[in-house]
Every structure is written in C-alpha cells, then in structure tokens.
Amino acid sequence: MKKTSSAVLPVIAVNRNSARPLHNQIYDAYRALIVDGNLRPGQQLPSTRALTSELNVSRIPVLTAYAQLLAEGYCETRVGAGTFVSRSLPDQMLPTKRSTGLRTPIRSGSRSIARRAQVLPQYKAEPGLRGLGPFCVGQPAYDQFPFSIWANLVARYCRNPRPGALHYGGPLGFEGLRDAICTYLRTARLVRCDPEQVLIVSGSQQALEISTRVLLDPGDWAWVEEPGYWLTRQVVTAAGGKLAPVPVDDEGLNVAIGIKRCRKARVAYITPSHQYPRGATMSASRRLQLLEWADRAGSWIVEDDYDSEYRYGSMPIASLQGIDRGARVIYIGTFSKTMFPALRLGYVVVPLDLVDRFAAVRNAMDLGPPYFPQAVLADFINDGHFARHTRRMRLLYNERRIALVDGLRKEFGAYVNVLGAEAGMHLVVTFSKVFRDVEVAERAAHEKLWLVPLSSSYVGPDPVQGFILGFGGAAVADTPHAVRQLKRVLMN
C-alpha cells in the first residue's frame, strides 16, 4: 500500500472568482496559519498532491505557494518525509500568543449555563491528588504490575480484530468480561449475580453516577457516610439530591441515627466492607438493620466495594449484596486498586428488574465501554493473572502497611492515632495536637508531599482534623523518610 502523509489538512478556502491568483490565496492562508500559531513549528504540511485534490485546483498554484513558503523560510523540506513548518522560524514570524479557539475573546451576549452545572464547586485538584508519592491515596505499586503479560494480551486482541469487535458493543459491556467478573464475585465476594446483571463501567465513579441517575430524583434525600467519600457526595449534589450525612463509628454506618434523622431517604451510599476513609467493617447487626430499613422504606442501597481484595490478618468480608433478600442493593466494584486507575474499568451488579433502566442510562451517556481493554482484562482474569497479581500485592501492601504504622509509632509515639490499617491501601491518622489539616496539606504540597486532609471527607460543620495516608505506592525503604517529612511539616 502506498505510504500516505500523516499531515492534517487545514481548513483553507480558495475563491476561484477572486482577482487574487490561487497560488497567492494558498500562500496567504498557510502564512496566516503559521503566524497565528495554528500550524506549529515541526508540524507537517499535506503533500502538494493531497492539497491539490482537497482544494480541487490544479497542481501548479499549490506548487507555487509551497515554493514561496519555502523560499521565505516559513517551511522546510525533509528528504523523503515531506514539507514541514520551519523549526527555526525567525522571532518576527512567530505568533506573540498562540491563538487557539480557547483564547478567543468572549464578546457574545448572555452566557448562562444550566443550574445543575453550577451546583458543584469549580474543579480544582486537591493537594493530595496532584501527584504520586509515599502517601498518595489510591496509588497501587505500578512498578509491580506485570506489563509484559498485559502487552502480550493487548497484542493478541489488537493485531487482527474481528469486525464484530470493532462495532458498537452494547451498554452492558463485553460479555466475556461480565462472565469473568461474575465468576470472581460469586466466589470471592459471595455476590449473588448472573452475567446479565453485570454492567461494565468506567470505574466506580461512573457506577455511582449511573446509579444516581436511575435511583435519585432532584430533591430526594440520600444518606452518605460522615466522614465519607467526597466523590459520592459530588455525584449526589450534581444530581440535585440532598445530602443526609450519617455518622460512622467502629461498626460502620450508624443506621439507627440515619433512620432517626432521615427515615425517608431514597438511597443510602455506603462502603460496608472497608468504610472510606476510617476503615471500619460494618457489623452484621448493622447490615441487617440497614437491609430491613431499605425494605420497609422502599429505599435503595448503593454498596461501594472499592478495595476489599486487600485484607490483612482477617478473612475477606462477604458483600452486603450477598445477604440482601429484597434485591435492594446495587453492588459496585472497581479495578482501580487491583490493576491501575487509568484502566478506568469497574462494574455494577444491578437487581434484575433494574438492568434495563441502567442500560438505558448508560446508552444515553456514551453507548457503552470500549472493547479492547475489556477483552484484555477478561483474559487477564481467566488466565489466572489477576488472582496471582492480587495475591502478590496483598503480601507487598501488608509489608508497606506495617512499615507505615511502625514509622508513625516511632516518630509520633502516643501523639498519633491510627485507624483502619487492617485492610485496603490507606489508613487514617489523627494527632493529639491542634492543627488545620488543609493548611498542613498545602504546606506539604510545597515539598511535593501529597497529603489528603481528613476534614475534606466531612459534610458537617465540625470535621475531625487528620490525614488519609495511602501506603500502596511507597517502598518499605522509603517510608521512614516520608514519615519524618510528615512530622516536620506538621510540627512547623
């Protein structure tokens, strides 16, 4: 097959009725694109043949325009490669400011946007989410992931895909992956499910979003854990729901308080296996109480089971969904911790009567998940790599967790209180010292130490001050130094 140019054809208009010759029009258009910075140094121009055909003109004016651009130094040729915008444009030819659509001055009239787009605070990366490092929450051990195996599986699918795989795949996702997840969940989490109840989603975040769109009307109340996962609250708020914060203690969500304060909530969002962020496991009696409330009130429970693959010392806890006899639980899981967050793959197990509703919402959103990562992940699970990798990581994270707890005790002694270190990839620390965690996190960020303030997990007016510290991403040998750095920033 003939090699074709990789250059993008810019939009230029030529007017055959104009008195200005065609080659001048083409030259002017290219010169303007270069001077305005819309074509950047090093960027390839289309071949004269391609441009001739695109503009539907004869080749002569195109050749003449290119010759002039070359002669004046706007362009250069590379043997065998084509024509490019000069890498060494003189200063006077360079744009003063890169002109892009984004910088177009805003002069139009009213620019009102939907109220629902304004209920969230403007997006701003929290200090603890700006970079990787010792305490980064949700950072697995990237250097331990078996990328050579992954790459082989990717090649298996991408080299010669069948046409059906390249077409639209349906809102529930790839059947092979739904099967694999189902098998895994039935065994490892005692989830009661069939593949037709499983939806593949772009991480738990999308699962929370779809569940909320299906279950919650604007103005409806939703129980959220206090403290709890800030992104769950954002989803509820964005949907126009009202937050009913329900306190969490060592037995998980305090259901009795929830019922007392807001019996009629439509949905309860909870993390019963490993409460985020404090780490409690919901007790059996609270689980039963919660299910009974949901049955009586006709409410729904969204179970976010985001990291239960990692438990140290005790057996994994069965899912709440597995003991639900009223089909009230929507069960959510993710591969962000077990694989890596950029994979953006998770799943929802939906009560059978709601599957079509979930599918319709997903379809309207983006028609469904991309095929290749799903197919590769299905093989990764079915070939045993997933189980092997999570087993290895459980051992590794256990060592990292112990190193962090030991380091904290050594540096802070009786001043530190460690919570929720028995599972997952993070723990919580509070200190018997008065400080504002948000300010400490800002100070720490200047030293590239990324701390997540505990107070950001609260809705109410009196948040506990402390930090959520991830331990998945830091080698044991690096932990003592990181803890000393934390101490220095905190004591300053």
Ligand SMILES: Cc1ncc(COP(=O)(O)O)c(C=O)c1O
């Ligand atoms: C409570 C909770 N849910 C879900 C997630 C994972 O989100 P996602 O699957 O969208 O990456 C996290 C990540 O830290 C979390 O803490």
